Amino acid sequence: MTQNPDLFHEKELWQAFPLIAGLDEAGRGALAGPVCVGTVILPRKHPHLLRALSRARDSKQLTPRQRTDLVPLIQQIALAHGIGFAPSEEIDRLGIVPATRLAASRALESIHILPDYLLTDFRLELPELDIPQTAIVKGDARSLSIACASILAKTARDEFMRGLDGEYPQYHFARHKGYGTLLHRKKILELGHSPVHRKTFQIKK
Numbered sequence: 001m002t003q004n005p006d007l008f009h010e011k012e013l014w015q016a017f018p019l020i021a022g023l024d025e026a027g028r029g030a031l032a033g034p035v036c037v038g039t040v041i042l043p044r045k046h047p048h049l050l051r052a053l054s055r056a057r058d059s060k061q062l063t064p065r066q067r068t069d070l071v072p073l074i075q076q077i078a079l080a081h082g083i084g085f086a087p088s089e090e091i092d093r094l095g096i097v098p099a100t101r102l103a104a105s106r107a108l109e110s111i112h113i114l115p116d117y118l119l120t121d122f123r124l125e126l127p128e129l130d131i132p133q134t135a136i137v138k139g140d141a142r143s144l145s146i147a148c149a150s151i152l153a154k155t156a157r158d159e160f161m162r163g164l165d166g167e168y169p170q171y172h173f174a175r176h177k178g179y180g181t182l183l184h185r186k187k188i189l190e191l192g193h194s195p196v197h198r199k200t201f202q203i204k205k
Contacts, residue, residue, distance in 0.1 A: 005057055005147040007050060009136065013117055014044045017132070019079070021115035022145025023107065023124055025100050026059070026153040031188065032171070032178035032197040033161050034085040035096065037103040037124070038153030041080040041113055042145050049144070052077055056147050058140040059154035067155045074148045081148075082110035083156045092200045101126055119143050121150070168194045180204065 010020055019041055027035045042049060056070055075081050084106030086099040094102065104126055108115070118126065118133035125135045139146040158177055165174035170191060176184045178196075185203050193199050 003141050004054075005140070005142055005144045007144050009119055009134065009143050010042065010044070010145060013119075017117035018044060019113055019116045020044075020119055020145060021080075021108065021111075021117070022119045022139075022143055022147075022149040023104055023126075024059075024121045024140050024146050024150035024153055025103065025124055026150065026157040027178065028096060028100060029180075030178035030198070031180045031184060031201050031203065032088065032173065032194065033164060034087045034157065035091060035100050035103050036153045036157035036160070037084045037100065037107045038149040038151070038156065039080075039082050039084075039104070039107040039111060040074060040078045040145055040148040040152065041111070041115055042077065042148065043079050046077065049077070053144060053148065056144060056151060058138075058147055059150040060140075062151070064158065067151050067158075070148075070151050071155050074151060078148070080111040080113040081152060082107045083152060084108070084110060085157075085160070088196050088198045091198050095200075097123075100124065101128065105129070119145050121146050164196055168196065 021039050021041050023039045025037045084103040086103040091099040120135045121139035122137045140150040161177040162174045171187050
């Protein structure tokens with residue numbers, strides 16, 4: 001049985017920290033394309049927040065159509081929302097962890113509100129930022145703020161990868177979104193790397 005994200009963590013913090021930003025990433029383990037981080041600040045004074053976003057959950061548990069349908073609802077309800085990318089060149093140069101943190105910083109820089117507190121999915125700690133924060137194991141399944149951020153990140157990255165499919169149709173990015181599927185690995189071994197592949201990532205043969 002899947003767990004629906006709730007506002008437990010937000011409610012524990014809201015009195016002291018009115019502006020809580022949830023953050024989550026998409027594309028961390030892909031072989032091509034950017035890593036993307038979404039951020040969402042939900043309003044603590046919304047009278048029916050859980051009910052209004054009852055369909056939101058970990059983006060991996062949703063179909064592409066369900067994610068796409070939720071994006072405008074999340075954007076309408078949120079006090080602020082943003083997206084940040086780090087391309088494959090930065091991932092190869094910096095490593096995936098620093099590149100993901102860079103994408104998270106860009107997501108936060110894209111919004112017009114400075115959050116008081118960050119709730120991040122596990123492994124998305126941002127020690128370089130002077131903002132109190134908590135990284136939650138399976139945060140996208142437990143925190144509504146993180147779940148909404150995961151939906152924005154996944155949807156934005158999928159759209160980006162569909163755009164790359166037009167530039168590099170031989171790799172079929174629209175089908176696998178850059179992840180290491182059998183088809184994708186075969187195409188890399190057959191054609192070599194494109195300019196948007198992560199050349200430091202190992203390919204399982």
